[in-house]
Structure formats: structure tokens, C-alpha cells
Amino acid sequence: MKLTKVVISGFGGQGIMMMGYALANAVMKDGHQVTLLPAYGAEVRGGSANCTIAISDDEIASPVASAPEFIVVMSTPAFLRFQNYLKSGGTLILNSSLIEGETIREDIKVIPVPAGKWALELGDLRMANCVMLGAFARLTGLVTLKSLEEALVSLFPARKAKLLELNQRALRFGYQTIEKEEK
Amino acid sequence: MKSSANKVLLSGNHALAEAAIRSGCHLYFGYPITPQNEIPEFMSEHLPKLKDGGFVQAESELAAINMVLGAAATGRRVMTTSSSPGISLMQEGISYLAALELPCVIANMVRGGPGLGNIVTSQSDYFQSTRGGGHGDYRTITLAPCTVQEIYDLTQLAFYLADKYRGPVIIQGEGLLGQMSEPVELRELEKKDLPPKDWALTGAKGRPGRMLRSLILEEGVLEEHNWKLNRKYKEIEKREKRSESYRMDDASLAVVAYGSVARIAKGAIKRVREEGLKVGMIRPISLWPFPDEAIRKAAEHVSHFLVMELSCGQMIEDVRMALEGKAEVSFYGRPGGGAIPNPAEFGRVISRNYYQKVRKTR
Amino acid sequence: MKKVFERPRLLKPATFHFCPGCGHNILHRVIAEVMEESDFRDRAIMIAPVGCAVLSYFYLDIDVTEAPHGRCTAVATGIKRAIPNSLVLTYQGDGDLASIGAGETLHAAGRGEKVTTVYVNNTNYGMTGGQMAPTTMINQPTTTCSAGRNPEKDGYPLDLSKILSTLPGVCYVERVALTSPANVMKFKKALRKAFQYQTEGLGYSLIEVLSACPTNWKLSPVDSLKWIEEVMAKAYPPGVLVDRKAE
Structure with a gap:
């Protein structure tokens, strides 16, 4: 795979770091090189959360993305801030259940995913991040659904098997729903 | 894969x-x-x-x-x-x-x-x-x-x-x-033999007391x-000098960088290599002892060294001392705590140095 | 003939560098005596401070390390956590313990580190030539307050033993005036008790010793002892400040 950078952003509590960790872990399981860089310290105080994932089959020089190919935004502030960073021709995937307004950019592709709405259909709004991640896998082809499901295993202790199962279901739901819409 | x-x-x-x-x-x-x-x-x-x-x-x-x-x-x-x-x-x-x-x-x-x-x-x-x-x-x-x-x-x-x-x-x-x-x-x-710790303080049971002191009057x-x-x-x-050499075999310009800067520089070197620029890198792994011999040896076929750091220039002093004037040294750095340079930025700096310092003299 | 007095085996055959009449001479001897009892020496690791007592390792045949100025109880913490059944003793002056090392002392005591401190209070910096210490009393002259300590300008003396005795991690604090054979025996008893408490894992223990510094006090050794009893012991009254086992 050619070097591809992804930024995931939203606000604290939306499970942004979990998305990043699961994605990076899954990419590793798929056999690619990967780096994951969270925003840290004072930058994340005050509610915003974001992380950068770099994927490649070659050594990755910098874990930082100045112009990522893909941006996933889960909240309006994240949308307003990060749309400007996206590489020309890049793809912005946004949580349309929460984000209103249109992008000012004409050189990018915007894909709305009603992650919040779909999570509610599954019965739990907290699953929005995994729904989005499943949709992301289908939309970008950067990562396999199987590896994502496996990656979640390392995030939940054995006593939280039920929650793990729920999150894995959300991944599949996001992936399959987007797939259906495409057809 | x-x-x-x-x-x-x-x-x-x-x-x-x-x-x-x-x-x-x-x-x-x-x-x-x-x-x-x-x-x-x-x-x-x-x-x-x-x-x-x-x-x-x-x-x-x-x-x-x-x-x-x-x-x-x-x-x-x-x-x-x-x-x-x-x-x-x-x-x-x-x-x-x-x-x-x-x-x-x-x-x-x-x-x-x-x-x-x-x-x-x-x-x-x-x-x-x-x-x-x-x-x-x-x-x-x-x-x-x-x-x-x-x-x-x-x-x-x-x-x-x-x-x-x-x-x-x-x-x-x-x-x-x-x-x-x-x-x-x-x-x-790999586990290798280490000297016994016959100086350690463990209670002096069955032996004379040991002392650790730095006041020596x-x-x-x-x-x-x-x-x-x-x-x-x-x-x-x-x-214990340690360094990594990257694409130095045919290089006419050598980047010297360590840590995060070295990985970003490596990405930049890959880019400029695609344009045909003969650039390599020496990456110190041990900062002390500094791998001065590796740098001195490179000077046998490299006329120009470019030191890159996320500071306003500290390691460059060791590079200069290692070279003993055998090659020209230039510097590109930014103070730490600011923006993290990206491979494109480093690539531009490397190209500029290459055309100004190396290509013109050959 | 019955032998009634001898040099403790753990006191190396070296001549003390301490001044005539200095309390360190006696304290080192007593530490050697107590170490000989029980298995204390086998487990003992002592930490020497910066100050007059830094050369302890030349006199005592036990394991000793130096610590940077004031850091004895931090070093002691590292040793005790590395070897929990060791017997750890820090030996510190008032400058080392109550001034530059006040933070380390307070926090080791706060954590209830199972180590023992002998705190030698002579109200001045002896080794550097008699400057004002945190323990220097009001109106007491030193080389950096020649007209006597003036609280307006120099602040008030600090009674760290009193502060430490209020902490739950501290199991035993006693103050002894090193002025008579009976009082020397009091110190010996206190040290034995502190080692016992440490061995039982009860917490941090400290013995403060009001100790003579004739050279910097500019008094004779005998007058120095009198001064401890008449002046110093008023500001720092001897006695048990806390004993959690006896409570």
C-alpha cells in the first residue's frame, strides 16, 4: 500500500482514541506498516480528541499528517477545524447525525455517514464510533473488517465480552449498511 | 505482505x-x-x-x-x-x-x-x-x-x-x-556475561562493610x-559507538540526523533519490559516544554534510569535530516545541543544499 | 580480670576527625554498639549525609553510601524498596535534614518509609564554618547572623521533629540531649527501639539528638553541654514526641 494518512477527530467521550487504536491494530494485522499518533497533553484538554494513523507498505517517515488523504470527523468543531487540512482530492467522512453545514472545500469528496442514527438503530448511541469505523473500512478499503473485529478483542477485557460483541456487531452493521447503500 | x-x-x-x-x-x-x-x-x-x-x-x-x-x-x-x-x-x-x-x-x-x-x-x-x-x-x-x-x-x-x-x-x-x-x-x-556486583550494599553479613563515596579529600x-x-x-x-548508515554507498551529500528527525529525513531522502539526487544519511544511535569515525570515514567520498535537528544546532558541533574540517557542513533545524517538520519540507532543504553545494562543485 | 569496657568491634581502628567535645564521636560509638546487638549489622545499610558526618564510612564497619546533600531519606527509600528486610539508617545533621532535605524528609515520613533517622541538631552548619541553620534559635549568633537570629529578617527556627511526629506514617520520634552518660544511654535505648520498630515494619522513626558543636559555638566542651541543657533544651525539649506502639 502507498503511504496513506488518516485523521480521526471528534470530542472526548466519542471513543476517538479507541477508533484510532482499533484501526492501527487492524492495519498491523493486515500486514502493513502503521503508526498511530494521538494528540496529547494540553491540546486535548477542553474536550477535543484526535489522532493520526499512517499506513504504508514501506517504512513510515513521519507519524504526523500535514495533508491527510482521509479525515473522519465525528463532531461539528472537528469538521470545521479539520476540513482545511485534507489533501486536495481527499475524502472527508463525516458523522451526519451530528454535523450540520456544508464544507467550504470544492476539491474534496464528502461522504456523510449517519453513524449516530445507525448506532441508535442498534440500540446504543455509544456504538457510533464502531459503526463509523465499519463504514470507513468499506468506503476506503484501507483495512479488512476481519482484522478490525480482531483488533477490538485486545481492547476489551474478558469480563466485558458482551460489550465486545456489541462493538463488533456495530462494526459489521456500519460496513454492511454502507455496502447496501452503494448497490 | x-x-x-x-x-x-x-x-x-x-x-x-x-x-x-x-x-x-x-x-x-x-x-x-x-x-x-x-x-x-x-x-x-x-x-x-x-x-x-x-x-x-x-x-x-x-x-x-x-x-x-x-x-x-x-x-x-x-x-x-x-x-x-x-x-x-x-x-x-x-x-x-x-x-x-x-x-x-x-x-x-x-x-x-x-x-x-x-x-x-x-x-x-x-x-x-x-x-x-x-x-x-x-x-x-x-x-x-x-x-x-x-x-x-x-x-x-x-x-x-x-x-x-x-x-x-x-x-x-x-x-x-x-x-x-x-x-x-x-x-x-542476547544475554551476555556481566561483571559481578561485588560493590553492592546488601548488609555486610559475613564480609567487611562496603562504602560508596564520592567525597574524596x-x-x-x-x-x-x-x-x-x-x-x-x-x-x-x-x-560502544553506534550508528546506522542509509544509502551512503554512492552518496555525495550526507544528512546527519538522529531520533525522530532521522526518520523524517529518511522519508525525504527517498523522495530526492527518486529525482536522482545522490543523498545518504548517517544516523547516530549512540549520541555519546558519538560515532565520529563513521562520519569521518564518509568524508572520504562525501564533500558535504547536512546536519538536521529539532533544535537550533547542538549535534552539529559533534559533526564538525568529527570531520576536523575535512568537509563542509551546513545545518537545517527548527527549535523544538514547534511544528514537526515533514518529509516534503526536509526534501526541499536537501535538494537546495544538493544543488548549491554538491552539484556545482562536480 | 573481667573486661568491663572495650572498643566496639564495628568501630574501625581509625581516629575520628571530629572536633573535641563534638557529639558525633559519641553517636558513632553508640551506633556501633547497637549494631553489634542482634543481627542489625548483617542487614544494615547506612546513608551518610553531606556535612560533618559524611565520613561515617571510615569509622563504621557496615555498608554505607553517601547521599547528595539532603537526599538521605530518598536514597533510603530506594534501598528499602530494593531490599525490604534491610535495616536502613540515615544519619543527618540539621542543615541536611531540616533545610535542604526538608522535602525529602517530610515525604519519606509521610509515606511511612520503614527506615530510621538519627537527626543530629547542633543549630548550625558545622562543616562549612558555623552558618545559620533552620534550627538556629532566636537571638543565637552565627556567622551569617552575627547579631543573632532576627525573626524579622531571618525567619523563625523550624522544629521538624515536632512536625514529623504528627504524621500517621511516623511510628516513633524521640528527642535526646547528648549531655550526660545517662542521656547517652537514653539515645542508645531509643536507637534500639527505633531499629526494633523498623524491623516490625511500623513506619518511619527518628531520633533527634541535641548535640554539642563547641568549635562553632565558641564554647568549651563542658560549657557546650551546659548550654545545651540551659538554652537549647528550652527551645527543643527532650522527650518522646510520639510512640505509636506505646499509645
């Missing part, structure tokens, strides 16, 4: 903590400071579960390094970690550790300075780490990883070198390297002690 079967995704800070514990370091003393808090958090979780494990959150970095001193005096493996301002506070203890010849590992996940600076990554503590840092005529082995895997590997090496040469070893991490995650293979460093004895330390440092300089 490469195999990832035996790899785990770890942040640099977790990799460092994990490697320390696997190296038999079951004692940790530290004080919170960003961007390395994941290390004490990990240690506080895991060390108390070990039969011989000990963790103390010290009241200050000053206390932390002295707890390290006490634990090291017993001959057990011990570590502390911090970031720039905290490492400044530890310098008193590091000087004593060097004087008393006590092995320990100190990791500095460098952040922007001077003063409180900020928590963004930086390379501005190069002088502090490689010139001794505290008072007195001493040196500390300083290892600078550039990937999370290398943090894992060099941490194990650091414990080995600390025991081998009886002294503090510094891991010069960086905020960025500590925070980022990468796949890591949890491989073990007898005439001529301090001088002798310093000569002894110096012989050790010379031995380290002879045996």
Missing part, C-alpha cells in the same frame, strides 16, 4: 516500560510530567504484582533520582523516566550516580524548552545528555531511538550497558516517539578516581 504474527501495537512509552520490566528492572521511581506519564502509570500497574517489584511516585524528580541512587546501590536494576524540566532537576543525582559508578537507566522523553517550554517534541536536550549534564568531569552513555521498536531494543541494551560499565545510561527519547504507537516485536536481547585520590572514570569513558568510546 509482511508477517505481523508476533507483533503488538505499542506506544513508545509502553514499549520502554515493557522492555524495562523484561530486562529485570522491577524497581521504578518517578514523578509525573507530560509527555511520559504512561510510563509511571504502566509501572505502577505492573511492578507491585511482582514478588520483588517496587514502585514509588516520588515527591519530586530530585527525590526520584535519589531513590534510584539508593536502589542502584543495592545492585538491583532500576529506572526513572522524565521529560526535559524533570531531567534538569535530576542532574545533581546523575552526577552522583556517575561518581559512585551506580548502574541505572534514565529515559528523557524530550519536550520543548528552555524553562517550562511546552510538551511538544524536541531535540534540545542534546548538550545536556551528551556533555555530562551535571557538575564534574563525567559522561553518560546516551542512546537515541528513532522507532518504537528501537525504543524497545535500546532499553534492553541500556540496562546491559549500565551494568557492564557501572554507570547511568540515558535513553534520549522524544515526546513524539513516546506518544506514537507502532508494531513492536517483543524480542529479547585525600591528596591525589580524587585525581586518581577521575582518571579511572576517564579510562572507562575511553573504553566506552572504543567499543
Whole structure:
């Protein structure tokens, strides 16, 4: 795979770091090189959360993305801030259940995913991040659904098997729903 | 596709903590400071579960390094970690550790300075780490990883070198390297013979009492002690210089960079190579002892060196000293604690240097 | 003939560098005596401070390390955590313990580190030539307050033993005036008790010793002892400040 950078952003509590960790872990399981860089310290105080994932089959020089190919935004502030960073021709995937307004950019592709709405259909709004991640896998082809499901295993202790199962279901739901819409 | 079967995704800070514990370091003393808090958090979780494990959150970095001193005096493996301002506070203890010849590992996940600076990554503590840092005529082995895997590997090496040469070893991490995650293979460093710790304080049962002292008032004895330390440092300089050479075979311009800057520079070199520019890189892995011979040797076929750092120029002094005027040196750096340069930016700088300094003279 | 007095085996055959009439001479001897009892020496690791007492390792045949100025109890913490059944003793002056090392002392005591401190209070910096210490009493002259300590300008003296005795991690604090054979025996008893408490894992223990410094006080050894009893003991009254086992 050619070097591809992804930024995931939203606000604290939306499970942004979990998305990043699961994605990076899954990419590793798929056999690619990967780096994951969270925003840290004072930058994340005050509610915003974001992380950068770099994927490649070659050594990755910098874990930082100045112009990522893909941006996933889960909240309006994240949308307003990060749309400007996206590489020309890049793809912005946004949580349309929460984000209103249109992008000012004409050189990018915007894909709305009603992650919040779909999570509610599954019965739990907290699953929005995994729904989005499943949709992301289908939309970008950067990562396999199987590896994502496996990656979640390392995030939940054995006593939280039920929650793990729920999150894995959300991944599949996001992936399959987007797939259906495409057809 | 490469195999990832035996790899785990770890942040640099977790990799460092994990490697320390696997190296038999079951004692940790530290004080919170960003961007390395994941290390004490990990240690506080895991060390108390070990039969011989000990963790103390010290009241200050000053206390932390002295707890390290006490634990090291017993001959057990011990570590502390911090970031720039905290490492400044530890310098008193590091000087004593060097004087008393006590092995320990100190990791500095460098952040922007001077003063409180900020928590963004930086390379501005190069002088502090490689010139001794505290008072007195001493040196500390300083290892600078550039990937999370290398943090894992060099941490194990650091414990080995600390025991081998009886002294503090510094891991010069960086905020960025500590925070980022990468796949890591949890491989073990080959275990080699180490000298017995016949100086350790364990209670003097069945033997005369031992003393560890750095106050040496007898005439001529301090001088002798310093000569002894110096012989050790010379031995380290002879045996422990480490560097990586990247595409230097046909290079006419050599980048010299370490740590995070080296990995970004590597990306930049790949770009300019595609345009046909013959550029290579020497990456110091041990900042002290500095791999001066590797650089001097490169000067036999390279006329120009470009030093790149995330500081306003510290390692460049070592590069110049290594070259002894045999080649021209230029510098590109930005102060730490600011924006992190990207491969495109480095690529432009390398190209410019190449066309101004190398191509024109050939 | 019955032998009634001898040099403790753990006192090395070296001549003390301490001044005539200095309390350190006696204290080192008593430490050697107590160390000989039980298995204390086998487990003992002593931490020497910066100050007059730094050369302890030349006199005592036990394991000793130096600590940077004031850091004795931090070093002690490291040792104790590395070897939990060791017997850890820090030996510190008032400058080392109550001034530059006040933070380390307070926090080791706060954590209830199972170590023992002998705190030698002579109200001045002896080794550097008699400067004002945190323990220097009001109106007492020193080389950096020649007209006597003036609280307006120099602040008030600090009674760290009293502060430490209020902490739950501290199991035993006693203050002894080193002025007579009976009082020397009091110190010996206190040290034995502190070692016992440490061995039982009860917490941090400290014995403060009001100790003569004839050279810097500019008094004869005999007048120095009188001064301890008449002046110093008023500001720092001897006695048990806390004994959690006896409570």
C-alpha cells in the first residue's frame, strides 16, 4: 500500500482514541506498516480528541499528517477545524447525525455517514464510533473488517465480552449498511 | 505482505516500560510530567504484582533520582523516566550516580524548552545528555531511538550497558516517539556475561562493610578516581559507538540526523533519490559516544554534510569535530516545541543544499 | 580480670576527625554498639549525609553510601524498596535534614518509609564554618547572623521533629540531649527501639539528638553541654514526641 494518512477527530467521550487504536491494530494485522499518533497533553484538554494513523507498505517517515488523504470527523468543531487540512482530492467522512453545514472545500469528496442514527438503530448511541469505523473500512478499503473485529478483542477485557460483541456487531452493521447503500 | 504474527501495537512509552520490566528492572521511581506519564502509570500497574517489584511516585524528580541512587546501590536494576524540566532537576543525582559508578537507566522523553517550554517534541536536550549534564568531569552513555521498536531494543541494551560499565545510561527519547504507537516485536536481547556486583550494599553479613563515596579529600585520590572514570569513558568510546548508515554507498551529500528527525529525513531522502539526487544519511544511535569515525570515514567520498535537528544546532558541533574540517557542513533545524517538520519540507532543504553545494562543485 | 569496657568491634581502628567535645564521636560509638546487638549489622545499610558526618564510612564497619546533600531519606527509600528486610539508617545533621532535605524528609515520613533517622541538631552548619541553620534559635549568633537570629529578617527556627511526629506514617520520634552518660544511654535505648520498630515494619522513626558543636559555638566542651541543657533544651525539649506502639 502507498503511504496513506488518516485523521480521526471528534470530542472526548466519542471513543476517538479507541477508533484510532482499533484501526492501527487492524492495519498491523493486515500486514502493513502503521503508526498511530494521538494528540496529547494540553491540546486535548477542553474536550477535543484526535489522532493520526499512517499506513504504508514501506517504512513510515513521519507519524504526523500535514495533508491527510482521509479525515473522519465525528463532531461539528472537528469538521470545521479539520476540513482545511485534507489533501486536495481527499475524502472527508463525516458523522451526519451530528454535523450540520456544508464544507467550504470544492476539491474534496464528502461522504456523510449517519453513524449516530445507525448506532441508535442498534440500540446504543455509544456504538457510533464502531459503526463509523465499519463504514470507513468499506468506503476506503484501507483495512479488512476481519482484522478490525480482531483488533477490538485486545481492547476489551474478558469480563466485558458482551460489550465486545456489541462493538463488533456495530462494526459489521456500519460496513454492511454502507455496502447496501452503494448497490 | 509482511508477517505481523508476533507483533503488538505499542506506544513508545509502553514499549520502554515493557522492555524495562523484561530486562529485570522491577524497581521504578518517578514523578509525573507530560509527555511520559504512561510510563509511571504502566509501572505502577505492573511492578507491585511482582514478588520483588517496587514502585514509588516520588515527591519530586530530585527525590526520584535519589531513590534510584539508593536502589542502584543495592545492585538491583532500576529506572526513572522524565521529560526535559524533570531531567534538569535530576542532574545533581546523575552526577552522583556517575561518581559512585551506580548502574541505572534514565529515559528523557524530550519536550520543548528552555524553562517550562511546552510538551511538544524536541531535540534540545542534546548538550545536556551528551556533555555530562551535571557538575564534574563525567559522561553518560546516551542512546537515541528513532522507532518504537528501537525504543524497545535500546532499553534492553541500556540496562546491559549500565551494568557492564557501572554507570547511568540515558535513553534520549522524544515526546513524539513516546506518544506514537507502532508494531513492536517483543524480542529479547542476547544475554551476555556481566561483571559481578561485588560493590553492592546488601548488609555486610559475613564480609567487611562496603562504602560508596564520592567525597574524596585525600591528596591525589580524587585525581586518581577521575582518571579511572576517564579510562572507562575511553573504553566506552572504543567499543560502544553506534550508528546506522542509509544509502551512503554512492552518496555525495550526507544528512546527519538522529531520533525522530532521522526518520523524517529518511522519508525525504527517498523522495530526492527518486529525482536522482545522490543523498545518504548517517544516523547516530549512540549520541555519546558519538560515532565520529563513521562520519569521518564518509568524508572520504562525501564533500558535504547536512546536519538536521529539532533544535537550533547542538549535534552539529559533534559533526564538525568529527570531520576536523575535512568537509563542509551546513545545518537545517527548527527549535523544538514547534511544528514537526515533514518529509516534503526536509526534501526541499536537501535538494537546495544538493544543488548549491554538491552539484556545482562536480 | 573481667573486661568491663572495650572498643566496639564495628568501630574501625581509625581516629575520628571530629572536633573535641563534638557529639558525633559519641553517636558513632553508640551506633556501633547497637549494631553489634542482634543481627542489625548483617542487614544494615547506612546513608551518610553531606556535612560533618559524611565520613561515617571510615569509622563504621557496615555498608554505607553517601547521599547528595539532603537526599538521605530518598536514597533510603530506594534501598528499602530494593531490599525490604534491610535495616536502613540515615544519619543527618540539621542543615541536611531540616533545610535542604526538608522535602525529602517530610515525604519519606509521610509515606511511612520503614527506615530510621538519627537527626543530629547542633543549630548550625558545622562543616562549612558555623552558618545559620533552620534550627538556629532566636537571638543565637552565627556567622551569617552575627547579631543573632532576627525573626524579622531571618525567619523563625523550624522544629521538624515536632512536625514529623504528627504524621500517621511516623511510628516513633524521640528527642535526646547528648549531655550526660545517662542521656547517652537514653539515645542508645531509643536507637534500639527505633531499629526494633523498623524491623516490625511500623513506619518511619527518628531520633533527634541535641548535640554539642563547641568549635562553632565558641564554647568549651563542658560549657557546650551546659548550654545545651540551659538554652537549647528550652527551645527543643527532650522527650518522646510520639510512640505509636506505646499509645
